[in-house]
Amino acid sequence: MSVRDTGAVDSTFPRARKPQLGYRVDQVEEFLAVARRAFEGQPLPDDPELSAESIRLTAFAVQKGGYSTAHVDAALERLEDAFAAKEKRIAERLHGDESWLVEARTTAQVVSNRLARPEGQRFDRMSPLVLGYHVRDVDKFADRLARYFRDGWPISVDDVRSVSFRAQRGGYREAQVDLVLDAVVDVMLAVR
Structure with missing residues (x-):
């Protein structure tokens, strides 16, 4: 999330509409930060190793007012595609x-x-x-x-x-x- 000059908070994804549950915001944000570092080749020592497969198997807890599951799931699919393409390029270079x-x-x-x-x-x-x-x-x-x-x-x-x-x-x-x-x-x- 980021804060605008006005002090309002911007979300990475739209929030789930009431009364639906959405994905826990803190878990999604943390996962995206880890994925960004992994994709850029700059993981932190405690970051889990990510792959296209591990992204496909990622799950988040739910909460009221959480991120829209449809929007997060679509982003995860795009992220999986990006990691799969990167993994393919690396494997082709190596083997x-x-x-x-x-x-x-x-x-x-x-x-x-x-x-x-x-x-x-x-x-x-x-x-x-x-x-x-x-x-x-x-x-x-x-x-x-x-x-x-x-x-x-x-x-x-x-x-x-x-x-x-x-x-x-x-x-x-x-x-x-x-x-x-x-x-x-x-x-x-x-x-x-």
Whole structure:
């Protein structure tokens, strides 16, 4: 935040509208400061190491009057893209273009193999008493991803990042589905 000449405080992001909760302002501001230093190659000794993946996994507590979650999430996606591009440039300099693409191809093959499994069996299932991701919802999106990998059908990183699934008792294990979606994002960012 910064203070104008008039003494009013400017926010980095818009605030959540009442009665909605937003992300804790202090956590977001601290994270952005750490990310800025990391991206510029000037981290402080106590700063955590940041990568595109760690940015994707970042979470903030919520508070009344906090930053708008939609605005912060969009900024995090742009930040993830910037870190992924930087990581790609560094890897290409150190190991050449081919090394980066080989890793992306390997990940894409692992994901494609998972998506090629029969419907209803692509991921581990939760017990019938526990909620997981809705099997048909996930399978439908998995079919779209399979066409992307197999046939080059258009799908964007934002489509993958923003997908949501209904809950279902005995559904797919959420953590496993989320890991595959993260791998898809990694591949998509690598081949940009």
